[in-house]
Amino acid sequence: DIVMTQSPDSLAVSLGERATINCKSSQSVLYSSNNKNYLTWYQQKPGQPPKLLIYWASTRESGVADRFSGSGSGTDFTLTISSLQAEDVAVYYCQQHYILPCTFGQGTKLEI
Amino acid sequence: QVQLTQSGGEVKKPGASVKVSCKASGYTFSSYAITWVRQAPGQGLEWMGWISAYSGHTNHAQKLQGRVTMTTDTSTRTAYMELRSLRSDDTAVYYCARGRGSSWSAMFDYWGQGTLVTVSS
Numbered sequence: 001d002i003v004m005t006q007s008p009d010s011l012a013v014s015l016g017e018r019a020t021i022n023c024k025s026s027q028s029v030l031y032s033s034n035n036k037n038y039l040t041w042y043q044q045k046p047g048q049p050p051k052l053l054i055y056w057a058s059t060r061e062s063g064v065a066d067r068f069s070g071s072g073s074g075t076d077f078t079l080t081i082s083s084l085q086a087e088d089v090a091v092y093y094c095q096q097h098y099i100l101p102c103t104f105g106q107g108t109k110l111e112i
Numbered sequence: 113q114v115q116l117t118q119s120g121g122e123v124k125k126p127g128a129s130v131k132v133s134c135k136a137s138g139y140t141f142s143s144y145a146i147t148w149v150r151q152a153p154g155q156g157l158e159w160m161g162w163i164s165a166y167s168g169h170t171n172h173a174q175k176l177q178g179r180v181t182m183t184t185d186t187s188t189r190t191a192y193m194e195l196r197s198l199r200s201d202d203t204a205v206y207y208c209a210r211g212r213g214s215s216w217s218a219m220f221d222y223w224g225q226g227t228l229v230t231v232s233s
Contacts, residue, residue, distance in 0.1 A: 038217065040219045040220075042157075042220075044157075049207050049209075049223035049224065049225060049226055050149075050157065050207075050209075050220070050223060051223075052219055052220060052221050055212075055219040061221070093156065093157055095157075095159075097216070097217045097218060097219065098217070100171055100216060101159055101161075101171075101173050101174070102147070102159040102162075102216070102217075103159060104156060104157040104158070104159065105156075106156050107156045107157070
């Protein structure tokens with residue numbers, strides 16, 4: 001199985017500041033035939049299901065605020081929130097769908 | 113609009129079975145896969161498996177081998193996940209999610225509200 005490791009486990013950032021969450025996969029999730037990274041980011045707020053934020057490592061889902069961005073390729077990925085808002089408090093998960101079984105990172109708890 | 117509506121919470125005794133339903137609306141059911149994900153209390157997300165709503169083809173996590181069955185009923189646009197021989201560590205919120213595509217390899221763009229399954233004697 002591909003192991004997804006996020007860092008840090010938790011993060012406290014001031015309002016308006018930048019938040020950066022890292023995700024490392026135990027093997028590449030880049031499919032050379034289409035040059036796509038099979039890496040997705042989700043946001044989960046307490047008591048809610050996860051919400052799709054970023055797919056193909058860097059494509060923002062429709063309706064997601066443009067302060068959210070994703071980058072990286074191969075095995076190393078980053079989710080960046082450029083200017084933290086109060087409503088961004090949540091747990092963030094990366095997930096690969098390159099090889100079965102799909103696997104999630106352990107989550108990063110983002111606080112103010 | 114796309115919606116996935118799950119059945120209500122369940123309390124089961126160890127060794128029993130549970131069947132969670134996920135009713136889809138707002139899209140062509142057979143064109144997308146359904147994935148099941150669970151989350152134990154205070155823990156992260158765990159992929160359980162997926163089913164093609166078109167072909168019925170499924171694949172599930174190795175650790176659930178022999179205990180889980182995923183099915184769909186295209187006439188009612190409903191997906192089901194049955195878990196047998198329940199143990200206390202199966203206590204979790206169970207989510208269904210739509211995969212953006214007909215195969216297992218997809219991002220999950222719509223999620224059900226979750227179903228809490230509690231296993232306790």
